[in-house]
Every structure is written in C-alpha cells, then in structure tokens.
Amino acid sequence: MTGIRAKQKEKTRRALINAALSQLSPQTAFSSLSLREVAREANIAPTSFYRHFQNMDELGLTLVDEGGLTLRQLLRQGRQRLADGGSVIRISVDIFMDFISNNRSVFRLLLQEHSGTSKEFRLAIAREIHHFKSELADYLHNERRLHEDLARLQADAMVRVMFSIGADALDLPASDKAALIEDTILELRMIARGATALQTSFNATKGEAGAVKKRAESAPKGA
Amino acid sequence: MTGIRAKQKEKTRRALINAALSQLSPQTAFSSLSLREVAREANIAPTSFYRHFQNMDELGLTLVDEGGLTLRQLLRQGRQRLADGGSVIRISVDIFMDFISNNRSVFRLLLQEHSGTSKEFRLAIAREIHHFKSELADYLHNERRLHEDLARLQADAMVRVMFSIGADALDLPASDKAALIEDTILELRMIARGATALQTSFNATKGEAGAVKKRAESAPKGA
DNA sequence: AAATTCAGCGAACAGTTGTTCGCTAAAAAG
DNA sequence: CTTTTTAGCGAACAACTGTTCGCTGAATTT
Structure with a gap:
C-alpha cells in the first residue's frame, strides 16, 4: 500500500501538464499544440500519453x-x-x-x-x-x-x-x-x-x- | 486592354476569400484552416493559391x-x-x-x-x-x-x-x-x-x- | 504574326500528425 | 511464491500538411 506506483503516475501526469504549460507562448496556442510535442517535452512515448488523458x-x-x-x-x-x-x-x-x-x-x-x-x-x-x-x-x-x-x-x-x-x-x-x-x-x-x-x-x-x-x-x- | 485576364484573376481571388469564409464555423477557427482545404473549396489546385496570396x-x-x-x-x-x-x-x-x-x-x-x-x-x-x-x-x-x-x-x-x-x-x-x-x-x-x-x-x-x-x-x- | 507574360496544374518531396497493437517489466494483490 | 495489474514502449498505419519545380495554353504585348 505504499503507492509507489500511484506516486510515479502522478509524477508523469504533472510532467505532462508542465510540458504543455512550458510550450505555451505568445506564438504558440494550446489548440495548436500536438500530443506528440507534449509527450516529447515530458520525456514519455506518445502512446503513454493515453495512460493519463484521453485527449x-x-x-x-x-x-x-x-x-x-x-x-x-x-x-x-x-x-x-x-x-x-x-x-x-x-x-x-x-x-x-x-x-x-x-x-x-x-x-x-x-x-x-x-x-x-x-x-x-x-x-x-x-x-x-x-x-x-x-x-x-x-x-x-x-x-x-x-x-x-x-x-x-x-x-x-x-x-x-x-x-x-x-x-x-x-x-x-x-x-x-x-x-x-x-x-x-x-x-x-x-x-x-x-x-x-x-x-x-x-x-x-x-x-x-x-x-x-x-x-x-x-x-x-x-x- | 479588355482586362479579361485581370478579371478572371480577381474572380478566383474572391473565390479563395469566400472559400475561407465559408469554412469558418463555431467548430473551425481560421488559424486551423489549411491552405489545401481552402484551395479545394475554391476549386483550384493548392499550388495556384500562391498566385494570389503568399500565406x-x-x-x-x-x-x-x-x-x-x-x-x-x-x-x-x-x-x-x-x-x-x-x-x-x-x-x-x-x-x-x-x-x-x-x-x-x-x-x-x-x-x-x-x-x-x-x-x-x-x-x-x-x-x-x-x-x-x-x-x-x-x-x-x-x-x-x-x-x-x-x-x-x-x-x-x-x-x-x-x-x-x-x-x-x-x-x-x-x-x-x-x-x-x-x-x-x-x-x-x-x-x-x-x-x-x-x-x-x-x-x-x-x-x-x-x-x-x-x-x-x-x-x-x-x- | 511572333514573342512574351502568367494563372493554373500535377507530381513529387519530406515532414508531421493521432491512434492501434502487442509487448515488457515492475509493482501490487492473492 | 504466484498471479494479476498496469505505466510505458516501439513499430507501424493512413492521412494530412506546405512548398518546389517545370510545364501548359491562352491572354496580352510587341
């Protein structure tokens, strides 16, 4: 019941969130942000994104x-x-x-x-x-x-x-x-x-x- | 000097403008509109777009x-x-x-x-x-x-x-x-x-x- | 009548995208 | 210890993108 697994999951979830935030800028809208870009910035495979968000x-x-x-x-x-x-x-x-x-x-x-x-x-x-x-x-x-x-x-x-x-x-x-x-x-x-x-x-x-x-x-x- | 050529050019220019306008909707922003989509809707080849607009x-x-x-x-x-x-x-x-x-x-x-x-x-x-x-x-x-x-x-x-x-x-x-x-x-x-x-x-x-x-x-x- | 301009085209390019599938290895549960 | 769960991965896919290049044929100019 340590939840070492849940802990890690929450961690990469934050990584995704921060990756998205860090890529936003006056020149880059969220709507034009790609799943792959975000995953790349968060250092996970594109496919792993789906373990945390559907979209x-x-x-x-x-x-x-x-x-x-x-x-x-x-x-x-x-x-x-x-x-x-x-x-x-x-x-x-x-x-x-x-x-x-x-x-x-x-x-x-x-x-x-x-x-x-x-x-x-x-x-x-x-x-x-x-x-x-x-x-x-x-x-x-x-x-x-x-x-x-x-x-x-x-x-x-x-x-x-x-x-x-x-x-x-x-x-x-x-x-x-x-x-x-x-x-x-x-x-x-x-x-x-x-x-x-x-x-x-x-x-x-x-x-x-x-x-x-x-x-x-x-x-x-x-x- | 009839300008039959310029006339036609202006015509397809309008076609491009109208094509773009007609594709805008609550679900479709201009910024997410593709050059090829607009050209398609205007019934011209994608490459011809550049005869009228750079971007x-x-x-x-x-x-x-x-x-x-x-x-x-x-x-x-x-x-x-x-x-x-x-x-x-x-x-x-x-x-x-x-x-x-x-x-x-x-x-x-x-x-x-x-x-x-x-x-x-x-x-x-x-x-x-x-x-x-x-x-x-x-x-x-x-x-x-x-x-x-x-x-x-x-x-x-x-x-x-x-x-x-x-x-x-x-x-x-x-x-x-x-x-x-x-x-x-x-x-x-x-x-x-x-x-x-x-x-x-x-x-x-x-x-x-x-x-x-x-x-x-x-x-x-x-x- | 001959020469030039030029709007429009098709093929091809390298690059991206979202999403599927089956697999691994480690954590959790039994 | 054995079984189950599951976060993460790599390969592969079909679909799309913007842009280049050289060519055509008709309108225009000479």
Whole structure:
C-alpha cells in the first residue's frame, strides 16, 4: 500500500501538464499544440500519453480548472486584505494584474479558448468567469447595499472590462503597465459611480421600495 | 486592354476569400484552416493559391480589413440615423448586434485572432478596435462636451463591454438575444452616467477650468 | 504574326500528425 | 511464491500538411 506506483503516475501526469504549460507562448496556442510535442517535452512515448488523458482537450481542461482555482484563491486573499482597509477597486485590480503577470500562459489559454472552437472549453471558461461575476455581484449587493439587478449588471460590466484590459496587459512592457492600471481603476470607478447614480435616481422616481424593474430571475444566462 | 485576364484573376481571388469564409464555423477557427482545404473549396489546385496570396495569413488579414471596413461603414450609417433623434447608446448597440448577426464568421475571426498567435493579426485587429474607440471618444468629447481624458476612458470601457458582450451574443439563440441587448444598454448607460458624474465632481472640487489631471498625451497605447 | 507574360496544374518531396497493437517489466494483490 | 495489474514502449498505419519545380495554353504585348 505504499503507492509507489500511484506516486510515479502522478509524477508523469504533472510532467505532462508542465510540458504543455512550458510550450505555451505568445506564438504558440494550446489548440495548436500536438500530443506528440507534449509527450516529447515530458520525456514519455506518445502512446503513454493515453495512460493519463484521453485527449489533448482533457489536458487543456485540467489547465483551465487549475487556473480558475488559483484565481479564486487569490480572490480570497484579496477579501482578507480588504478588511485591513483600502479601496476595493484598487486592491482587486492589483490582484488581477498580479495574477496575469504570474500566470501569463494560463491566462492566455483562458483568453484564447474562451473564443476557441471547442464547446467544452468555452463552457468551462465561461463557468470560471461566471464564478467571478457572482462573487462580485454578491459583494456589491450584500456589503454595498446595491440593488440585486444593478449589482449583477455592475459586476458584469466590471468583469468584462477587467478581463479585456487584462488581455491588453498581457503583452505590454512592464513600464506601460502602471498607466494601464490607473486607467483601469478610473474606468471601474466610473462604472461603480454610474451604478449608484442609477440606483438613487431610480429610488427617487419610484419612491423608496422596489427600485429597478425586476428582471427575470432566469439565473446565469447571457450576461 | 479588355482586362479579361485581370478579371478572371480577381474572380478566383474572391473565390479563395469566400472559400475561407465559408469554412469558418463555431467548430473551425481560421488559424486551423489549411491552405489545401481552402484551395479545394475554391476549386483550384493548392499550388495556384500562391498566385494570389503568399500565406494563409495574408488571406486572413484581408478578411480582417474587409470586416473592419464593413463595421466602419455601418457606423457611418448609425451616425446618420442618430441625426433623426433617438438614444445614441441604443442605436449603437443595435448596429453592433446587427453586424455580429450578419457577419458571424468575420466577428468570430476578429475575436479569435485578437488573442491569437500571430502578432500581425493581433496588431491589425487592435488597430480596427482603436478606430472604433477613437471615433466614439471624439464624439463624446465634441458633441457631449465631455473632458478629453474622461471621454477616452468612457469610450474605452464602452467598447470593451460591447465587444465582450458581442462575443457572448455570438452563440446565443435569438430568443435570449433581446434580454442581452437590454442588459447591454443598461451597462453602457451606467458607464455614461458614471463618466458625467465623475466630470461634475471633478469640476466641483477643482473649480471650473482644467478638471481632470492631464494624463500623458502618449496617444494610443495600452488603453 | 511572333514573342512574351502568367494563372493554373500535377507530381513529387519530406515532414508531421493521432491512434492501434502487442509487448515488457515492475509493482501490487492473492 | 504466484498471479494479476498496469505505466510505458516501439513499430507501424493512413492521412494530412506546405512548398518546389517545370510545364501548359491562352491572354496580352510587341
């Protein structure tokens, strides 16, 4: 029951994962990565690949899941930092930008396969992004007392802007990154400001109780 | 001088372009399209491809340019419609969504190659998006009397949200599209509202003249 | 009428790919 | 100790890729 066998298996599994990651670059997309290349880089025979993953897709989905997990862990850290005081937006932007810098390949993978040709990939990544939005929307609703629908829309807009700017930051020299961060913060503040402005104006016209018209509870669909 | 020869050449050139376009689908990215496939679909020998394009990349860049051109033409139509009265935001969103619906393949190409592995592609598409932002920023500055920097940031945020939502709308059943459009309009209104709110608050604190701190005139870089 | 240009072709090339099959040797189970 | 399990291997496969080369025949130029 030592599991010396299982240990070794896990080891070459990691080797495959790392081999894939190490081959990703601005010039090389995951989708154009070949099974044989990955196996070669991991120092195993092409045929042995199948002992660990059925497809290259299965390997890729593993990368997506691990990337999403990392991101969510960072978010938790961020919420802790927030308790110490400081601007939510600034802290969140910093965390996000750090994540991108420290996980360039994974973030590029997320970006590319988000609009890629594999439905499974797209859904997996959409799911990760949805987590992101939901947590933010909950925060805005619960902590910032924003109306539920407005919170959802604000979170949606913010996450979209954040991911889009992240894509630009990905291949930007570090020197230009600072300015981009400041722009990001301003844009997110703009969104936040607009949301509260809309909320108060709705409250004003409609009295006090239910502010925004109840949009269908149809859960997480398009936006 | 009839040019019967040039005519024929142009004809098969179009055939190649259309062949490429017709093979694009949610399951097939341009980057994974082979020269031989395209030639086959266009009913010419693989070797003849080189009489028209040096690369598949060159063909792709042609598609990007034509797509951008179409989009800009639609924008011009939009500005005309605007003169008749109506909400700028709603009209712009409608135009954009129409473009996406009527040019699904091209828009998908833009999305995919925007974060693709060819630098030339990425730059070409970034250029198209920049046109978009600039025109919107100019409009906000000139017609809506918004401060230059705020106009730039608002345009940036709006275009990012618009493209991001467009990506989601791409593979959404028509029935869900209407709700998504309404969400989009609300989010863009949020951004607009936030921008003017920030403008007036800056004006209030700083007096009357120069409102926002002059950000470097460093032209179109990251944001 | 003769000479030139040139879009399109077919054959051939070396290189890659994913996947199958049956085998080995060592770990695990009996 | 004997049997079973199983990660890893090498050979072989059919299918594809981009690109070269020299040739044709018709449109164009001289």
